[in-house]
């Protein structure tokens with residue numbers, strides 16, 4: 210009684226006026242811009258009623274941390290998405306799993322596998338993939354008939370790295386059937402999970418509208434996309450099981466866990482492992498690919514930044530070798546590290562983050578946050594806050610460096626907030642792949658800059674996609690920078706022909722002696 214009474218006496222946070230019957234609709238395009246405009250008009254906590262759902266939009270880091278970090282026991286669930294989650298089946302992957310036991314099991318597995326202390330295991334693989342990427346671009350240049358773009362190579366690299374980590378699957382350089390299936394599934398996921406776009410998410414009974422009914426096209430779309438998702442989750446998982454039975458295969462997330470459980474594996478655990486592995490792919494491939502596309506776009510538009518980054522690399526490498534993880538961990542290239550931060554800030558991959566759902570009524574600054582509210586952080590708004598990042602649309606790595614390193618800030622204390630504190634999300638839902646992502650971005654960016662000049666003439670390139678965005682097509686021409694760069698690129702081809710793909714340390718073997 211007391212809870213109800215208290216809730217009734219509290220007001221909801223301010224927000225745009227309601228429309229009759231439906232409340233309001235979510236903006237369909239570039240939601241983050243509308244969210245930022247509402248933030249300016251109504252404050253950093255905005256309430257919106259969409260049908261029967263309360264939507265809370267947070268436009269400040271303070272509010273995001275207060276609710277999603279400090280009150281994470283209440284704000285860590287996910288919305289129930291009837292279209293993508295139930296009708297297609299994406300509800301099985303971590304990013305849509307509610308805050309329950311399965312969520313905790315998957316997070317535990319992921320933390321053990323790729324937490325801050327475990328990621329070293331992937332470094333050799335990540336180096337090889339970054340090399341394979343620049344080599345692929347090099348070969349494309351030599352082929353006059355190629356239609357492949359830089360973006361194709363980015364997708365090949367991010368996809369094949371995750372397939373190797375998740376399943377020990379070594380994908381073919383072109384036209385790999387599994388890479389194609391998973392990339393297709395991810396494209397469909399991004400479209401299917403766009404907040405508020407599928408009417409059946411807002412009006413649940415629409416699910417019962419017969420398939421022949423005009424406007425019920427979503428039924429056909431769901432059935433088609435379900436097939437792609439099932440192929441993405443089942444095919445590589447069954448492959449690993451067969452390899453274990455045959456006593457072959459490489460170490461991987463799936464193999465480690467299946468071997469560790471051995472005979473004690475329950476059906477429920479098997480399902481959990483299968484979807485945990487699929488979650489790796491769904492969380493990791495498009496996100497890193499989007500950030501890399503934004504990097505190349507930024508280079509075509511900012512030749513000054515490109516030159517400064519190349520000068521920094523040349524001063525240490527002298528064009529004789531490629532940058533590597535050792536350079537990263539010893540901080541030999543501060544400008545490159547600042548550039549990676551600027552990519553994540555300038556074009557946040559998930560501009561409105563992952564939706565968090567509150568499980569019960571809560572209070573914040575004297576407002577009522579009703580249980581079941583869907584909370585979005587306007588990450589794009591935070592990384593474009595002029596108070597923190599002056600001229601936010603300018604691509605300027607110097608904002609993350611002190612004057613001693615040729616940057617804008619007097620002292621370390623003046624450095625603006627690291628975008629990593631926002632773009633990877635909040636609380637118990639923070640991105641489990643952030644360490645992996647950071648290394649992949651750093652290596653690919655550093656290797657590309659050390660070997661190629663990057664030019665293009667595209668201005669005002671827009672972004673498209675759903676919950677994960679990427680730049681629209683843009684011109685990007687990459688040419689080896691020098692004779693030495695050409696030799697380095699040729700030598701990668703030679704190494705790739707000589708060596709097999711490096712393997713991760715086999716945890717399952719070590720733990721079983």
Ligand code: HEM
Nearest residue numbers: 303304492493496497558559563633634635638640642646
């Ligand atoms: C630039 C790269 C990346 C960015 C910007 C990014 C960003 C995010 C964001 C914003 C979320 C939602 C967090 C929240 O709800 O508060 C998330 C969740 C997730 N990410 Fe990432 N991510 C990246 C790379 C990766 C990689 C490489 C992996 C795995 C290999 C990965 C796996 C996941 C998973 C599984 C989730 C779901 C977590 C959950 O719901 O509990 N991500 N990521």
